[in-house]
Amino acid sequence: GAGVSQSPSNKVTEKGKDVELRCDPISGHTALYWYRQSLGQGLEFLIYFQGNSAPDKSGLPSDRFSAERTGGSVSTLTIQRTQQEDSAVYLCASSSGQGAGELFFGEGSRLTVL
Amino acid sequence: AQSVSQHNHHVILSEAASLELGCNYSYGGTVNLFWYVQYPGQHLQLLLKYFSGDPLVKGIKGFEAEFIKSKFSFNLRKPSVQWSDTAEYFCAVNTYYNQGGKLIFGQGTELSVKP
Numbered sequence: 001g002a003g004v005s006q007s008p009s010n011k012v013t014e015k016g017k018d019v020e021l022r023c024d025p026i027s028g029h030t031a032l033y034w035y036r037q038s039l040g041q042g043l044e045f046l047i048y049f050q051g052n053s054a055p056d057k058s059g060l061p062s063d064r065f066s067a068e069r070t071g072g073s074v075s076t077l078t079i080q081r082t083q084q085e086d087s088a089v090y091l092c093a094s095s096s097g098q099g100a101g102e103l104f105f106g107e108g109s110r111l112t113v114l
Numbered sequence: 115a116q117s118v119s120q121h122n123h124h125v126i127l128s129e130a131a132s133l134e135l136g137c138n139y140s141y142g143g144t145v146n147l148f149w150y151v152q153y154p155g156q157h158l159q160l161l162l163k164y165f166s167g168d169p170l171v172k173g174i175k176g177f178e179a180e181f182i183k184s185k186f187s188f189n190l191r192k193p194s195v196q197w198s199d200t201a202e203y204f205c206a207v208n209t210y211y212n213q214g215g216k217l218i219f220g221q222g223t224e225l226s227v228k229p
Contacts, residue, residue, distance in 0.1 A: 033216065040123075042221035043158075043204060056216055091158070103150075103217060105158040 002026075004106035006092050012112045013082055021077045021109045025094030032075050033095075033103060034067055038088040046090075049075065082113045116141045118207050120220035127195055128228050135190040135223050137205035147188040148206040148217065149179055158204070164188065175199070197229045 005024040013019050025032050034046040045059035049069045060066070064082075069075040079086055089110050093103040121136035139145065149161040162173025169181040179190045188205060205220040 035219070040221070042120075043206075043219035045216050045218060048216040059216075093158075102148075102160045102163065103158075107157050 004092055004094050004104050006090075006106035006109050008109055009107060010110045010112075012114065014114050015084060016081055018078065018080045019082055019111060021079075021090050021092075021111070023075045023077070023092030023094075023106060025073065025075070025092070026104055027073075029094035029096055029104070030072070031095045032069055033093040034075070034077050035091045035093065036088045037091055037108065041088075043091065046077070079111075082111075084113045087111055087113045116207060116209060116218045118205050118218055118220035120203075120205055120223050122223045123221065124224045124226070126226045126228065129197055130194050131227075133190070133192040133195045133199070133225070135203055135205075135225070137188045137190065137220060138186050139188070139205075139207040139218075140186065141207065141209055143209055145207050145209055147179075147181060149173065149177070149188075149190050150204045150206060150219075151201050152204070152222075153201045161190070161203070195225075195227050197227045199225060200227045201225060 004026055007022045011019055030051045032049045036044045036046055047060055047067045048056040064080045067077045089108040091105055091108045093105045095103045117140045119138045147164040150158045151161045152158045161177055162171050162179055164171045164181045172178045177192050179188055181188050202222045202224045204222045206217045208217045
């Protein structure tokens with residue numbers, strides 16, 4: 001597609017359930033990022049993939065969070081045993097990876113944990 | 115660790131007023147600097163960026179930002195705001211050594227422009 005696609009756009013789940021959020025980056029973009037946007041917290045970096053390199057996981061808040069990127073394209077962010085504090089908008093972005101260039105963001109997946 | 119600080123959480127202006135949003139970062143090396151904007155109901159998009167050269171950079175919609183290395187600042191300015199500038203503005207930084215590396219964002223500044 002022309003832009004970064006994320007699904008689902010909205011997810012409501014019960015505390016303790018696992019959720020998977022999907023990101024389909026712009027075709028040809030080698031870099032893929034996940035951020036979390038909470039009210040008043042700005043954008044919190046979670047994880048960054050660049051080509052075949054090991055991902056930078058330094059932003060993942062706990063071991064309940066994990067992400068993978070298959071075939072250098074689609075990425076899935078998994079949150080296990082969700083907690084109410086995980087409620088936020090999860091944003092995915094991609095870039096060409098050339099010269100610290102522009103990030104292109106998706107619309108986000110809004111997660112609500114009841 | 116890198117960090118980005120935006121001084122104002124919420125700014126309210128009348129149309130035609132001048133705008134300056136503060137941004138400071140903490141990193142002693144070479145940096146790339148960005149301002150992103152999120153209009154209501156829309157996704158984040160790039161407003162302007164600084165990599166090197168002229169420290170005064172111009173972006174879309176009449177915005178500009180000035181990189182002052184000695185102050186570790188990259189403030190965003192616009193001489194005359196419009197109602198359509200109502201949005202949330204994010205400053206971001208990444209370090210030169212890892213081009214295309216992770217971008218660290220500030221907490222954002224919400225701008226409300228009264229018609």
